[in-house]
Amino acid sequence: MGSVAPIFKKEFLGYFQSPIAYIFLTVFLILMHGLLFWATGFLVIGQADLRDFFGLMSIVLVFFVPAISMRLWAEEMKLGTMELLMTFPVRDWEAVIGKYLAALAMIALAILLTIPLPITIGLFGNPDAGPIIGGYLGALLLSAAYLAIGAWTSSTTSNQIISFILGLLILLVASLGLDWIRQFSPGWLATWLAYFSLRTHFDSIARGVVDIRDVVFYLSVIGFFLYLNVRSVESRKWS
Amino acid sequence: MVEIRNLRKTFGPTVAVDDVSFDVAKGEVLGFLGPNGAGKTTTMRVLTCYIPADSGTARVAGFDTYAESIEVRRRIGYLPESAPLYLDMGVMEYLSFVASIRGLPKSMRERRIADMVELCNLGSVRHKTVGELSKGFRQRVGLAQTLIHDPDVLILDEPTTGLDPNQIVQIRELIRRIGREKTVLLSTHILQEVEATCSRVQIIDNGRLVAQGTTEELTRFAVGERRVVVRYRAAAGDVEPRLRELGGVSGINALDSEEPGTCRYEVIADETDGLEERLFRLAVESGWVLTELRPETRSLEQVFQSLTRGEVV
Numbered sequence: 001m002g003s004v005a006p007i008f009k010k011e012f013l014g015y016f017q018s019p020i021a022y023i024f025l026t027v028f029l030i031l032m033h034g035l036l037f038w039a040t041g042f043l044v045i046g047q048a049d050l051r052d053f054f055g056l057m058s059i060v061l062v063f064f065v066p067a068i069s070m071r072l073w074a075e076e077m078k079l080g081t082m083e084l085l086m087t088f089p090v091r092d093w094e095a096v097i098g099k100y101l102a103a104l105a106m107i108a109l110a111i112l113l114t115i116p117l118p119i120t121i122g123l124f125g126n127p128d129a130g131p132i133i134g135g136y137l138g139a140l141l142l143s144a145a146y147l148a149i150g151a152w153t154s155s156t157t158s159n160q161i162i163s164f165i166l167g168l169l170i171l172l173v174a175s176l177g178l179d180w181i182r183q184f185s186p187g188w189l190a191t192w193l194a195y196f197s198l199r200t201h202f203d204s205i206a207r208g209v210v211d212i213r214d215v216v217f218y219l220s221v222i223g224f225f226l227y228l229n230v231r232s233v234e235s236r237k238w239s
Numbered sequence: 240m241v242e243i244r245n246l247r248k249t250f251g252p253t254v255a256v257d258d259v260s261f262d263v264a265k266g267e268v269l270g271f272l273g274p275n276g277a278g279k280t281t282t283m284r285v286l287t288c289y290i291p292a293d294s295g296t297a298r299v300a301g302f303d304t305y306a307e308s309i310e311v312r313r314r315i316g317y318l319p320e321s322a323p324l325y326l327d328m329g330v331m332e333y334l335s336f337v338a339s340i341r342g343l344p345k346s347m348r349e350r351r352i353a354d355m356v357e358l359c360n361l362g363s364v365r366h367k368t369v370g371e372l373s374k375g376f377r378q379r380v381g382l383a384q385t386l387i388h389d390p391d392v393l394i395l396d397e398p399t400t401g402l403d404p405n406q407i408v409q410i411r412e413l414i415r416r417i418g419r420e421k422t423v424l425l426s427t428h429i430l431q432e433v434e435a436t437c438s439r440v441q442i443i444d445n446g447r448l449v450a451q452g453t454t455e456e457l458t459r460f461a462v463g464e465r466r467v468v469v470r471y472r473a474a475a476g477d478v479e480p481r482l483r484e485l486g487g488v489s490g491i492n493a494l495d496s497e498e499p500g501t502c503r504y505e506v507i508a509d510e511t512d513g514l515e516e517r518l519f520r521l522a523v524e525s526g527w528v529l530t531e532l533r534p535e536t537r538s539l540e541q542v543f544q545s546l547t548r549g550e551v552v
Contacts, residue, residue, distance in 0.1 A: 006339040010328075017327040017368075080323030084384075087287040087319075088340050089312040237291050 003090040007098025054135040054206040066167030069150030070160045077158035131208040138205030141218040148225035155232040175199040240265045240422040246295035255281040257446035268418035270437030271426040278446040279426040287317045316385030320396040326370035341388040355383040375406035470531035475502040
């Protein structure tokens with residue numbers, strides 16, 4: 001475990017060494033505020049609720065998370081620093097976890113910076129803390145699952161753009177895509193698709209109902225893709 | 240310190256390293272010499288635990304690179320080819336990252352980083368980011384990184400490629416200084432580099448070791464005989480038969496004398512000792528004036544070329 005901390009620190013601070021972090025945070029906040037006002041017009045009507053806010057966030061994160069994760073491994077491979085990193089006394093999984101947690105911290109920061117929004121909404125409507133906390137918990141779990149996928153796609157290529165597009169495609173299918181297909185599906189298939197859709201589990205948590213099965217679903221997705229990430233980092237040893 | 244036994248590594252149909260065995264003794268600077276694509280980098284990657292071998296073993300300080308990889312990694316410093324670094328990081332920040340990931344206790348880090356800055360002459364760039372540095376400085380940051388945890392063994396993959404002549408001299412000087420205390424394995428395809436920095440040479444070609452020894456040994460090994468160029472002020476007709484009769488001489492080649500009234504030969508002997516002396520005595524006994532007497536040395540370059548072209552030596 002000893003090597004997770006230095007890698008975490010290097011990666012997390014790395015976001016702030018270039019303008020990347022500031023650009024990401026600004027764009028994310030502008031998108032969240034702008035889209036919410038535009039899509040719901042809630043200031044005019046005065047009756048937007050938290051579901052609009054978290055629903056919107058779950059979509060914005062589909063684009064935002066792969067942008068944060070695309071450099072994690074792709075850049076190491078591009079620069080050739082991968083060879084040095086993997087010959088430090090670091091186990092492959094320690095590097096995978098360190099990088100993952102750093103990107104997760106970055107995303108959590110972005111998500112938490114939106115807190116004034118639901119509070120404002122709460123002031124207009126129903127000032128209940130439960131759905132806000134549930135919504136943020138759900139958003140963190142959802143983005144943690146998105147991120148595990150994005151981190152894995154980053155480890156499959158040395159090109160950040162390819163990593164981004166691949167991650168975005170998978171996320172689009174696994175969240176919006178499945179939801180869309182579900183509308184035209186017969187009942188039994190719709191149930192299945194709902195189970196595998198990353199967003200349906202989020203919806204129930206965001207309603208304030210934290211079901212352990214939803215949490216387990218996200219943790220399984222995270223575990224599975226982090227495992228693929230480790231395997232992908234190991235794959236240099238297979239040729 | 241480093242033991243490699245029957246190492247073999249293939250990439251698909253390509254055999255990158257084929258049955259390679261060698262040792263690097265403690266305190267030795269071993270030059271790993273070969274043309275591009277000979278298998279140097281692959282051997283080093285196995286040794287640094289980046290990739291496993293198909294068969295054979297590699298040990299560093301007694302630890303197996305496959306089974307005890309973390310122990311091996313603790314004991315080596317590695318500079319991959321072209322010194323890859325994180326370009327966005329500051330120089331000091333980078334060294335501090337390596338120090339922490341190398342597990343240096345916090346109390347020692349600042350001290351070691353300061354020592355490395357001093358040793359590798361990084362004082363003038365300590366406030367810059369790596370991306371701003373010239374190739375020479377990046378290479379020095381790379382070297383500082385390999386040394387920060389005071390490893391037993393240094394593995395340097397082509398440490399001077401892409402540098403200008405002044406930088407090359409500086410880096411070689413630095414490697415020589417490091418080599419007084421550490422075991423160093425250094426790969427290169429530049430011969431002067433080996434002659435300038437290494438105590439022993441290992442030549443690899445097409446994944447196989449083709450020769451090894453000190454630079455002098457290798458030169459002699461490849462020549463396998465002694466050649467001396469000699470010029471007497473005498474008639475060629477007199478000189479030639481006398482040379483042929485001389486003890487130990489296996490052949491002579493007439494050369495252009497470039498000076499009227501003289502004759503010039505390349506004399507080849509199987510025995511390596513005393514040929515010059517016998518050639519001198521011959522001149523004295525015959526009353527010839529000796530105007531040139533010069534051992535013909537083949538450079539390491541020629542040795543290398545003949546070895547790696549697959550010629551029998």
